[in-house]
Each structure stands twice: as C-alpha cells, then as structure tokens.
Amino acid sequence: MKEYKIAIVGATGLVGRKVIEVLEEYNLPISSCVFFATRKSAGTDFFFKGQQILVRELKEDSFKEEQFDYAIFSAGGDASRHYAPIAAATGCIVIDNSSAFRMDDDVPLVVPEVNPEEIKNNHGIIANPNCSTIQAVLPLKALDDAYKIKRIVYSTYQAVSGAGQEGIADLERGLEGEEPKKFPYPIVNNCIPHIDVFDETNGYTKEEEKMINETRKILKRPDLKITATTVRVPVINSHSESINVEFEKDFSLEELKEVLRKAPGVIVQDDIAKSIYPLAINATGHDESFVGRIRRDFSVDSGINFWCVADNIRKGAASNAVQILQKLIEENK
Numbered sequence: 001m002k003e004y005k006i007a008i009v010g011a012t013g014l015v016g017r018k019v020i021e022v023l024e025e026y027n028l029p030i031s032s033c034v035f036f037a038t039r040k041s042a043g044t045d046f047f048f049k050g051q052q053i054l055v056r057e058l059k060e061d062s063f064k065e066e067q068f069d070y071a072i073f074s075a076g077g078d079a080s081r082h083y084a085p086i087a088a089a090t091g092c093i094v095i096d097n098s099s100a101f102r103m104d105d106d107v108p109l110v111v112p113e114v115n116p117e118e119i120k121n122n123h124g125i126i127a128n129p130n131c132s133t134i135q136a137v138l139p140l141k142a143l144d145d146a147y148k149i150k151r152i153v154y155s156t157y158q159a160v161s162g163a164g165q166e167g168i169a170d171l172e173r174g175l176e177g178e179e180p181k182k183f184p185y186p187i188v189n190n191c192i193p194h195i196d197v198f199d200e201t202n203g204y205t206k207e208e209e210k211m212i213n214e215t216r217k218i219l220k221r222p223d224l225k226i227t228a229t230t231v232r233v234p235v236i237n238s239h240s241e242s243i244n245v246e247f248e249k250d251f252s253l254e255e256l257k258e259v260l261r262k263a264p265g266v267i268v269q270d271d272i273a274k275s276i277y278p279l280a281i282n283a284t285g286h287d288e289s290f291v292g293r294i295r296r297d298f299s300v301d302s303g304i305n306f307w308c309v310a311d312n313i314r315k316g317a318a319s320n321a322v323q324i325l326q327k328l329i330e331e332n333k
Contacts, residue, residue, distance in 0.1 A: 003031035004329060007068045007092070009083065010075030011035035011055050012044055014165045015097055018318035019072050020048055026322055028329055036062060038075070063087040070328060072321045073097060088124025093328060095126050095321045102127040102214060109217050112323045113265035114141040119327050126324055131316025132156050132207070132230065132239055133214040135308055138289040140245070142263035143256070144219055147247035147302070154211055154228035157240040158195060159280065160187060162312050163232070171234055183232065192232040205230060238280035239312045246303040256304065257294055265315075270294050278309035286311055287319040 006023070010016040016037075023033070033048050035055040042057035056062070058079070063071075063086055071087050073080050073096045080100040087094050101107040108118035109127045114137050119126060129137070136154065143149060160167035166182040174180060174188030185192055196206035204212075208228040216224050233240075261268045269278050270292040278290035289310045297303035310316060 001029050002332070003029045004069040005067065006030050006033045006325075007036060007063070007071035007087070008033065009036045009058060009071060009073040009079065010097075011046065012037045012041040013074055014161065014168075015074040015313060015317045017046075018313050019074060019321060020046060022314065022318045022322045023325075024049060026326060028322075028326060034066070034068070036075075038079075058083060060086070063090050063092060068092040070095065070325055072325065074317070074321075084125055091124075093122060093124060093126065095128060095324050097128045097317055097321055099130065099210060100127075101125050102129060102210070103217065109214060110324055111137055111141075111218060111265075111320060112327050113138055113263075115218055115220075116327055119324060120331065128317065128321050128324070129214045129218060130207070130210040131162060131310075131312040132158060132241065133211050133218070134316050134320055135239060135289040135310035135312075136211070136241055136243060137215060137218050138265045138310075139260055139263055139291050139306070139308060140215070140243070141219060142259050142266065143245060143247070144221070146256070146259045147249040147251050149219075149221070149224060149245055150248050150302075151225040151246040152215065152227075153244035154208075154226070154230070155242040155244075156195075156211075156228070156230040157191075157233045157235070157242075158207075158230060159235040159237050159239055159312055160232065161237045162195070162239065162316075167232075168236060171236065174234075187232060187234050190234065193229065195230045195232055204228075235280050237311060237313060238283040238309055239316065240278070240280055241308040242305065243308055244297060244303065244305050246297070246300050248302070250302045253294070253296060253304075260291055260294070265289055266291060268292065268294070278307055280309055283309045284311050285314065287315045287323075289315065 036058040044055045077098040077100040080098040170182040207230040212226045277292035293307040
C-alpha cells in the first residue's frame with residue numbers, strides 16, 4: 001500500500017493538536033508526518049504513532065525544501081493565505097481549516113458526507129467549512145434532498161473552545177473571578193450574541209455571514225433564504241444549534257425522522273418521553289452531528305424545528321479535515 005507524507009501547519013494550536021490525535025485514530029497510510037508552527041510555538045515535542053516529533057518553525061521555504069503529498073492547515077487565515085498557495089504550487093494538496101478560501105469559486109468547500117464529489121475539483125486547496133456550518137449541513141443536506149428547503153433560521157449556542165485556547169482560558173479565568181481577555185464581556189453566567197466582528201453595514205457578525213454563505217455553497221443553493229444569530233455560551237466544548245426549516249414539500253414527521261436516521265454522519269436522539277435529546281456534554285469526543293427535539297413548526301405550512309449538537313473541535317474542524325484527507329487517499333488507490 002502506498003504511504004503518504006503529511007504536513008500539519010499550526011500543530012500546537014487547539015485544532016492542530018486535535019488533528020494529530022484524530023490522524024492517529026484513523027490510522028491512515030502515512031509514511032511520515034511533519035509538524036509546523038510559528039517561531040513562538042516551534043520547538044515543542046509531540047508524539048505521533050509512537051515517535052517523538054519536534055515541531056518546526058514554518059518558513060517561506062518549508063514546502064520547497066521538502067515534498068509533501070498533503071497538508072492540513074490550522075494556523076489561521078493570514079498564515080493560510082500566505083503559505084497555502086506556496087504549498088499547493090509544489091504539488092501538495094492543502095486542506096485548510098481557516099476562512100481564507102471558503103468562498104473562492106475555484107476552491108471546493110467540503111463536508112465528506114454531504115458533497116464528497118467536490119473533492120476532485122480542487123486546484124491544490126480544499127477548504128474546511130466553519131464549525132457551526134459543518135454540523136448543520138449534515139442533517140440539512142438529507143432534508144433538502146427529500147423536501148427541498150425553502151428557508152432556514154439558525155440560532156446557535158457556541159462553546160468557548162470555538163474561540164481557541166484563549167476562549168477556554170477566558171471561561172476558566174471567569175470562574176476564578178478574573179476579567180476576560182478574549183471576549184468583550186465575561187462569559188461566566190452570560191451569553192454573548194457576538195462571534196467574530198460585526199459588519200456595520202447590515203448588523204450581522206462575520207460568523208453569521210459564514211453560516212449563511214457556506215450553507216448556500218455546500219448545498220449548491222445560492223439563492224436559499226437563510227438568516228442566523230450566533231451566540232457564545234459558557235460551555236467548554238460542542239456547539240448547540242436551534243434550526244428552523246421551512247420546506248417546499250409537505251412531509252410526515254415520522255418519515256422525516258427516518259430520513260434523518262439514514263443520513264450519513266447524523267445520529268437521531270429524539271425521545272421526549274425519556275428526556276432524550278442531544279447534549280453538548282455527550283457530543284464531545286464524537287464525529288457525528290446529533291439531532292433531536294424534532295417537531296413541526298405550526299406557524300408555517302411545511303416546517304420543522306430541531307436541535308443539533310456536535311463537537312466543534314472534532315467534526316467542526318479536525319475530524320472533517322482528516323476525513324477529507326481520507327477521501328483523497330482512497331481516490332489515489
């Protein structure tokens with residue numbers, strides 16, 4: 001079996017560390033794995049498949065001095081915009097976790113269970129969607145195929161880990177009575193309806209616009225009516241979302257639940273008699289999108305509400321990137 005040389009850029013960050021962990025779990029045919037980080041973070045030792053590996057400083061010539069088959073970038077938009085094209089020019093296929101290329105027309109935006117066919121359309125860079133978008137489109141794709149979605153209303157309850165290690169530190173600091181450094185207000189005993197920067201022309205945040213635009217691109221529905229409100233909550237990990245969907249076609253609720261049960265990457269937890277519904281604490285550590293509280297929206301002719309929860313660091317970032325890598329390797333067999 002052919003083996004591949006992999007680079008992990010941003011290896012010391014919250015997502016980068018999880019990428020390394022998930023790569024080991026998936027046990028892909030990797031001959032060697034090289035870890036890169038900024039000068040500040042370089043020099044750390046990580047273990048991968050029993051080997052101790054030193055994290056190197058990412059430099060201008062890192063991808064020219066050494067040839068890589070694939071690279072997973074989790075170092076932020078600025079690093080991706082600069083280094084991903086350099087890596088791609090050497091023949092390395094980059095899977096990028098930042099928002100740098102997501103809305104580029106010639107860069108596929110991929111969730112492997114939803115639009116794996118897009119992977120082959122890459123020109124050296126494949127974009128990983130936003131964490132809150134990934135978990136939502138897993139059930140929405142199945143529902144759109146079955147009933148054709150007319151409108152989506154997102155309301156999110158996003159964990160502090162979505163803001164990286166600094167977000168977790170802010171929650172920990174707050175529990176000790178200290179002032180926040182990452183968020184504009186204390187996150188303890190609070191909900192902050194402000195994720196990323198505001199667009200002053202329309203009042204939406206960048207996170208809300210990401211969910212709207214990325215959902216349209218992934219579902220190949222550029223004119224789909226979508227609105228969103230994204231909120232940071234005092235939960236360490238796993239995002240929760242209330243999703244309201246209006247359809248073009250009518251449905252039976254039991255049939256719709258069965259559509260969701262059969263959807264790849266979706267686990268239905270929906271038994272109100274036993275108080276069974278998705279919870280952030282239970283989704284953490286898993287790669288699926290959990291859905292429940294599935295019920296009709298009686299304010300429209302054909303609509304539903306449901307609750308959707310997923311691990312934002314795993315499926316929302318690291319695992320989705322590794323699953324894209326897995327698909328690329330499978331296609332090269």
